[in-house]
Amino acid sequence: MVGRNAFYAQSGGVTAVINASACGVIQAARENSKTIDNVIAGRNGIIGALTEDLIDTSIESNDAIAALRYTPSGAFGSCRYKLKGLDENQAEYERLLEVFKAHDIGYFFYNGGGDSQDTTNKIAQLAEQRGYPLRCIGIPKTVDNDLPITDNCPGFGSVAKYVAVSIREAGYDVASMSKTSTKVFVLEVMGRHAGWIAAAGGLAQEKPGDAPHLILFPEISFDESEFTQRVDNCVSKHGYCAIVVSEGLRNANGDFVADSGLRDAFGHAQLGGVAPVIAAMIKQSLGLKYHWAVADYLQRAARHIASKTDVEQAYALGRAAVEMALAGNNAVMPTIERLSDEPYRWSIGEARLEDVANVEKNLPRDFITDDGYGITASCRRYLSPLIAGEDYPPYRNGLPDYVRLQNAPLAKRLKTDFKLD
Amino acid sequence: MVGRNAFYAQSGGVTAVINASACGVIQAARENSKTIDNVIAGRNGIIGALTEDLIDTSIESNDAIAALRYTPSGAFGSCRYKLKGLDENQAEYERLLEVFKAHDIGYFFYNGGGDSQDTTNKIAQLAEQRGYPLRCIGIPKTVDNDLPITDNCPGFGSVAKYVAVSIREAGYDVASMSKTSTKVFVLEVMGRHAGWIAAAGGLAQEKPGDAPHLILFPEISFDESEFTQRVDNCVSKHGYCAIVVSEGLRNANGDFVADSGLRDAFGHAQLGGVAPVIAAMIKQSLGLKYHWAVADYLQRAARHIASKTDVEQAYALGRAAVEMALAGNNAVMPTIERLSDEPYRWSIGEARLEDVANVEKNLPRDFITDDGYGITASCRRYLSPLIAGEDYPPYRNGLPDYVRLQNAPLAKRLKTDFKLD
Numbered sequence: 059m060v061g062r063n064a065f066y067a068q069s070g071g072v073t074a075v076i077n078a079s080a081c082g083v084i085q086a087a088r089e090n091s092k093t094i095d096n097v098i099a100g101r102n103g104i105i106g107a108l109t110e111d112l113i114d115t116s117i118e119s120n121d122a123i124a125a126l127r128y129t130p131s132g133a134f135g136s137c138r139y140k141l142k143g144l145d146e147n148q149a150e151y152e153r154l155l156e157v158f159k160a161h162d163i164g165y166f167f168y169n170g171g172g173d174s175q176d177t178t179n180k181i182a183q184l185a186e187q188r189g190y191p192l193r194c195i196g197i198p199k200t201v202d203n204d205l206p207i208t209d210n211c212p213g214f215g216s217v218a219k220y221v222a223v224s225i226r227e228a229g230y231d232v233a234s235m236s237k238t239s240t241k242v243f244v245l246e247v248m249g250r251h252a253g254w255i256a257a258a259g260g261l262a263q264e265k266p267g268d269a270p271h272l273i274l275f276p277e278i279s280f281d282e283s284e285f286t287q288r289v290d291n292c293v294s295k296h297g298y299c300a301i302v303v304s305e306g307l308r309n310a311n312g313d314f315v316a317d318s319g320l321r322d323a324f325g326h327a328q329l330g331g332v333a334p335v336i337a338a339m340i341k342q343s344l345g346l347k348y349h350w351a352v353a354d355y356l357q358r359a360a361r362h363i364a365s366k367t368d369v370e371q372a373y374a375l376g377r378a379a380v381e382m383a384l385a386g387n388n389a390v391m392p393t394i395e396r397l398s399d400e401p402y403r404w405s406i407g408e409a410r411l412e413d414v415a416n417v418e419k420n421l422p423r424d425f426i427t428d429d430g431y432g433i434t435a436s437c438r439r440y441l442s443p444l445i446a447g448e449d450y451p452p453y454r455n456g457l458p459d460y461v462r463l464q465n466a467p468l469a470k471r472l473k474t475d476f477k478l479d
Numbered sequence: 480m481v482g483r484n485a486f487y488a489q490s491g492g493v494t495a496v497i498n499a500s501a502c503g504v505i506q507a508a509r510e511n512s513k514t515i516d517n518v519i520a521g522r523n524g525i526i527g528a529l530t531e532d533l534i535d536t537s538i539e540s541n542d543a544i545a546a547l548r549y550t551p552s553g554a555f556g557s558c559r560y561k562l563k564g565l566d567e568n569q570a571e572y573e574r575l576l577e578v579f580k581a582h583d584i585g586y587f588f589y590n591g592g593g594d595s596q597d598t599t600n601k602i603a604q605l606a607e608q609r610g611y612p613l614r615c616i617g618i619p620k621t622v623d624n625d626l627p628i629t630d631n632c633p634g635f636g637s638v639a640k641y642v643a644v645s646i647r648e649a650g651y652d653v654a655s656m657s658k659t660s661t662k663v664f665v666l667e668v669m670g671r672h673a674g675w676i677a678a679a680g681g682l683a684q685e686k687p688g689d690a691p692h693l694i695l696f697p698e699i700s701f702d703e704s705e706f707t708q709r710v711d712n713c714v715s716k717h718g719y720c721a722i723v724v725s726e727g728l729r730n731a732n733g734d735f736v737a738d739s740g741l742r743d744a745f746g747h748a749q750l751g752g753v754a755p756v757i758a759a760m761i762k763q764s765l766g767l768k769y770h771w772a773v774a775d776y777l778q779r780a781a782r783h784i785a786s787k788t789d790v791e792q793a794y795a796l797g798r799a800a801v802e803m804a805l806a807g808n809n810a811v812m813p814t815i816e817r818l819s820d821e822p823y824r825w826s827i828g829e830a831r832l833e834d835v836a837n838v839e840k841n842l843p844r845d846f847i848t849d850d851g852y853g854i855t856a857s858c859r860r861y862l863s864p865l866i867a868g869e870d871y872p873p874y875r876n877g878l879p880d881y882v883r884l885q886n887a888p889l890a891k892r893l894k895t896d897f898k899l900d
Contacts, residue, residue, distance in 0.1 A: 137659040219877055234557050237556055238560050331752070334752055352754075362644050442877065446877040453868075
């Protein structure tokens with residue numbers, strides 16, 4: 059008996075550890091080569107499936123696949139492409155089944171956030187309706203940490219570690235300069251809708267007075283005059299003030315603070331950059347010397363300082379997805395189940411995709427201190443294990459020796475092209 | 480015979496490895512405790528000496544001093560305070576000698592950039608004029624890498640490594656997203672006057688097509704239309720474009736590009752942030768989706784990804800400074816002498832402070848490619864060894880376990896206060 063093929067694709071914003079999940083999928087598949095013949099990857103995510111732009115992973119060496127574990131970004135390309143509902147654009151789903159049939163895909167693995175889990179669930183439904191044998195397994199991934207059921211989302215722990223390490227280091231820097239120079243430092247981090255990443259910065263503060271002194275969360279509406287007063291108090295007390303601000307910070311009207319300030323020379327509003335807006339407020343109201351940083355993609359790509367816990371979980375979830383499929387599961391997603399906080403123990407659980415899709419896990423209000431500028435002990439208890447451990451990539455010539463796969467195209471088997479919406 | 484005391488201070492912008500030099504100074508002094516009684520540090524640099532705000536390092540444990548080797552920033556505080564010329568403000572220099580006499584300082588170690596070496600030289604001259612026995616040794620430090628004679632400046636190699644690692648990682652990220660999302664990424668790095676740090680980003684490009692695709696140097700006047708044309712070509716060819724831009728980028732008129740664009744809601748020019756200005760140009764002329772990051776202090780504080788070469792050299796220079804003083808030298812600075820490029824071999828040399836002061840080492844034009852957007856093979860040969868090797872700090876709870884010294888004040892011995900200019 060020859061096995062059927064598996065399809066694997068990466069979706070949405072990439073992370074430092076999504077390739078660790080890919081590594082887990084492909085290694086587990088290779089260990090079960092009697093059941094899974096080949097892992098076919100979608101080039102640029104689901105677009106690769108729709109357009110039959112497929113990658114033959116069988117030609118990649120075991121070493122190259124092992125190197126995915128320590129290579130950030132999406133090795134096969136990812137995409138921001140949301141499939142519509144089954145009712146709205148059934149043609150897309152039909153096309154997917156057509157491609158899967160042509161390449162004898164029996165297993166569908168989709169590595170992404172909430173939308174991707176929803177897509178996976180819909181594909182499972184359609185395949186069942188059509189009587190096409192397909193086991194559909196979602197693999198969680200998102201720096202936003204907003205998927206329900208799972209203890210956390212692979213990708214988040216490494217961003218969290220990057221942000222906590224960075225604000226600690228910058229805090230040390232500013233502390234030593236503050237007598238005659240910079241007194242306020244602002245670090246902007248990701249999190250358009252939720253303050254998980256900003257909260258992680260709070261882990262750097264282990265003793266009173268440590269950086270960061272203030273965290274600005276998207277969940278807490280921004281009060282400029284109260285904020286600048288707090289900065290002033292902090293500088294009076296500690297000599298300096300280190301601030302973490304979420305890109306999603308909003309004012310009392312619900313507008314993004316990032317959109318409120320900067321204009322180009324022609325008066326057009328500038329997208330992005332809440333840090334310079336905050337810094338300008340401090341300059342204007344307090345006259346203090348400031349510096350600001352915007353970490354942007356550096357934070358989610360920073361495999362060099364990835365959390366070991368995060369890498370291990372991402373890898374384990376990739377393997378677990380294959381094992382679940384082989385065990386006959388369908389329309390499920392492996393999850394991380396937390397067994398204890400300290401010592402942190404976890405195991406792999408399982409969630410039904412219908413319970414995951416379209417549910418967002420928000421930062422609980424009781425993870426933010428009453429004053430709105432810090433994290434609570436329960437938040438710390440939750441976050442701390444997620445940044446634990448280091449998992450350094452190998453280096454060559456002083457630089458991380460990340461892998462580039464060959465990504466050889468698989469010959470097309472369909473005569474028809476598919477036009478993306 | 481009881482030894483005399485040494486004075487040590489940190490000056491100017493701090494780095495990931497200036498404390499490694501402090502570690503070298505104090506460890507070497509402790510090994511020679513018959514000659515050097517105590518290392519007295521200036522709190523906040525030379526200001527500590529002027530105001531007799533001194534730190535007693537003798538109460539710090541050997542473990543705490545050893546931990547300086549892996550702790551970024553200035554452990555005793557640094558300052559941006561430039562002593563005037565001897566003719567302009569001799570009172571400052573007289574005050575320094577007065578404080579040194581009161582605390583029986585026989586050795587003066589000043590850890591900083593060009594201005595600090597000049598100050599050290601002037602103090603040596605005045606001490607000699609006054610017949611006060613003082614051995615003055617400069618210790619090089621600057622992320623700007625602009626000191627002459629020495630092969631490179633401690634602090635630079637670690638920033639260089641951070642920038643090269645970061646643009647490689649962000650490049651991987653953007654490459655995997657570019658099909659449907661971000662196509663252009665701009666990373667702003669330090670270097671107000673010279674492109675050393677921007678050039679270091681070029682090390683990440685080991686093969687044609689690797690990030691970064693374009694580097695914008697302060698040495699090359701910025702031509703917007705040529706630049707956007709190159710971005711367009713790069714995106715057509717590679718699917719994306721990763722750019723490193725120096726904060727010191729200037730247009731044809733010699734104005735900083737950072738100052739040219741952004742205004743706050745009231746129309747005031749915003750200081751800092753050339754990356755968003757560049758990104759806005761790309762958006763406007765090419766309509767491509769972009770992201771930008773400003774690394775700011777993160778880059779010079781990033782001890783977590785410090786260059787091992789840089790750490791070893793910073794430490795060795797600290798030790799060498801003490802050894803030179805003990806050997807009877809005065810008005811000199813230990814340097815790094817490059818013995819060979821590959822394998823990189825180096826030893827400690829010696830420069831006279833008068834030859835170091837007020838001389839800036841610029842990025843040679845032949846380190847930049849003819850087209851002005853990349854680095855040459857000779858630049859790569861020079862830079863590559865400086866980022867070689869990793870030297871990870873210890874971690875606790877997922878975070879670097881950096882040391883905070885007690886920094887206990889030494890009792891004052893003078894009745895007079897000194898008012899800073």
